[in-house]
Amino acid sequence: MPNLIDLYRIDQFNDTFALGHYARVLDAQDRRNGHSVAFKLLRPEHIATDGEMKWEYKAFGNEADLLMKMAGSPHIVKLVDCGYISAEGEAPASGEIKSFQLDAMGFVQAMSEFAESGWRPYLALQNLPRIHNLLYLMKPNQPGTRWRLPSEEGLALALQFGEVLRMAHQKGIVYLDHKLEHVYWDGTQLRIIDLNSSRQLEGSSRQDQQQYRADIHNLCVGILYPIFTGLSPLKTTLRPQPGNIEQAEARYQNVTTLDFGIEPTLSDGIKDLLQKGAAMQIETADQLLTLLQQAASAHGWDFQNLYTSPASRDARGQMRAGLTRLRRGQADLREARDMFREAAIQDGISPDLEAELRRLVKAINEMLNHRVIP
Numbered sequence: 001m002p003n004l005i006d007l008y009r010i011d012q013f014n015d016t017f018a019l020g021h022y023a024r025v026l027d028a029q030d031r032r033n034g035h036s037v038a039f040k041l042l043r044p045e046h047i048a049t050d051g052e053m054k055w056e057y058k059a060f061g062n063e064a065d066l067l068m069k070m071a072g073s074p075h076i077v078k079l080v081d082c083g084y085i086s087a088e089g090e091a092p093a094s095g096e097i098k099s100f101q102l103d104a105m106g107f108v109q110a111m112s113e114f115a116e117s118g119w120r121p122y123l124a125l126q127n128l129p130r131i132h133n134l135l136y137l138m139k140p141n142q143p144g145t146r147w148r149l150p151s152e153e154g155l156a157l158a159l160q161f162g163e164v165l166r167m168a169h170q171k172g173i174v175y176l177d178h179k180l181e182h183v184y185w186d187g188t189q190l191r192i193i194d195l196n197s198s199r200q201l202e203g204s205s206r207q208d209q210q211q212y213r214a215d216i217h218n219l220c221v222g223i224l225y226p227i228f229t230g231l232s233p234l235k236t237t238l239r240p241q242p243g244n245i246e247q248a249e250a251r252y253q254n255v256t257t258l259d260f261g262i263e264p265t266l267s268d269g270i271k272d273l274l275q276k277g278a279a280m281q282i283e284t285a286d287q288l289l290t291l292l293q294q295a296a297s298a299h300g301w302d303f304q305n306l307y308t309s310p311a312s313r314d315a316r317g318q319m320r321a322g323l324t325r326l327r328r329g330q331a332d333l334r335e336a337r338d339m340f341r342e343a344a345i346q347d348g349i350s351p352d353l354e355a356e357l358r359r360l361v362k363a364i365n366e367m368l369n370h371r372v373i374p
Contacts, residue, residue: 001096001097001098002096002097002099003094003095003096003097004085004087004092004093004094004095004096004097005093005094006031006097007030007031007032007097007099008028008029008030008031008037008039008097008124009028009029009031010026010028010039010091010092010093011026011027011028011029012026012027013025013026013027013090013091014026014027014038014127014130017130017133017135017136017139017181017240018133018135018136018181018240019240020194021056022042022043022046022056022059022196023040023041023042023043023056023060023196024040024041024043024090024091025038025039025040025041026038026039026041026091027039027127028124030080030081030124035080036127037080037081037124037125037126037127038124038125038126038127038128039122039123039124040122040123040124040125041085041090041092041120041121041122042056042057042060042120042121042122043056043090044088044089044090044120047118047120048115053111053112053115055245057111057115057121058111059196059197059245060082060111060121060122060123060196061104061107061108061111061121062195062196062198062199062200063123063194063195063196063198064079064082064104064107064108064123065104065105065108065200066173066195066198066200067079067104067123067125067195068102068104069171069173069200070164070167070168070171070173070195072167073163073164073167074189075160075161075163075164075189075190075191075192076164076191076192076195077125077126077128077191077192077193078125078126079102079104079123079124079125079126080101080102080124080125080126081099081100081101081102081123081124082099082100082101082102082103082104082107082121082122082123082124083097083098083099083100083101083107083121083122084097084098084110084114084119084120084121084122085097085098085119085120085122086117086118086119087120098110098114098119107121125193128184128191128193129184129186132184132185132186132191133180133181133183133184134180134181134183134184134185134226134227134374135179135180135181135183135238135240136181137185137374138180138226138227138230138238138374139180139237139238139239140237140238141369142369145369146229146230146231146262147230147371147373147374148227148228148229148230148263148373148374149185149227149228149373149374150319150323150373151228151266151267151270151299152299152316152319152320152323153185153187153323153373154224154227154228154270155270155292155295155296155299155301156188156190157183157185157190157227158224158227158292159289159292159293159296160189160190161190161192161219161223161224162219162285162288162289162292163289164190164192165215165216165219165285165288166285166286166289168198168215169212169215169284169285172200172201172202172208173198173199173200173201174198174199174201174211174212174214174215175192175195175198175215175218175219176197176198176199176214176215176218176245176248176249177194177196177197177198177218177248178215178218178219178221178222178223178252179222179223179240179241179251180222180223180226180227180238181240181241182194183223187323187324187327197245197248197249199211209283212283212284212285213280213282213283214249214280216277216282216283216284216285216288217252217277217278217280217282218251218252219277219288220273220274220276220277220278220282221233221252221255221258221274221277221278222241222251222252224274224277225258225274225278226238228263228266228270228274229260229262229263229266230262230263231262233252233255233258233278234252234255235259255278256278256279256280257275257278257279258271258274258275258278267295267298267299269294269295269298270295272295273291273292273295276291293306294306298312299312299316300312300313300314300315300316300317300319301316323373326372326373327373330368330371330373333364333367333368334364334368336364337360337361337364337365337368340357340358340360340361340364341357341361343357344357344358344361
């Protein structure tokens, strides 16, 4: 078998802002095509010593299978390779590798054999920019700070997520593990990662219908409420939510009402929709999308059979153009700050110049801490 370094150049960890329970994720380069990937690898402590596979090991097979089933969605992170490595340690440097590429079935069928040999499973995934991760963008870095998405962007994200759930539920899949660290957003396009706690249901029993309703509940409570308010539904500041499958399912179980006192300007249509979701009153993804369209039409969106005034439509167009410029301006501020920061650490510059550069870095950070959008 080839060596790990023949197929991948492993770089630094990229998951330090939100550590997961069962895997570590590293930046890597696929030497076969030069593409950057996120190399997701089982933590060493989840290798069984008694020959029995732990659920964390099996979760890799589950995720690979579901990623292939959802590969038709533009919003689900893409699987590019799966396999096993013999190397030890959280950050492997060498060792043998068996790559199954996109043969998820072969990967799953070989799992027992490689588990008995002490090899660890990996998934190589489309590498998404950290700067687009919503927990990374929205998590406060100082007390009293809170950001939320503009309603225009929040509705766009919610509609895209609703389409993901409609497709998943049609295939008998529930996502379940709804939390901000799994959501990437660039202002236009939604990307979702981590299907390791997701589940393939069998049949269409009443219990399955309850699972679909719970999936919509978790979306409304765990994703949509934070993006529209900047707060956790658990009445805390935003923070990572690690956990196993059982914890993922139970995380929001007791959240049946939502508090919008911190965000009184949020539209009644959005608040009503989220309250219905929290109360488990939205039964299907189609019903969710209908309610989202009704809320969005009041914000200038056009949908068939829903009235939107020409003035609202025009105002929404201006809002979208303004948000594009706002995001571009914030990106320029970050780029300028990084330039000043790099210049300030150069050897040999004068103390006066270094002091001025550091003053500018501090001033820009203060501006970004009071930014309008995540």
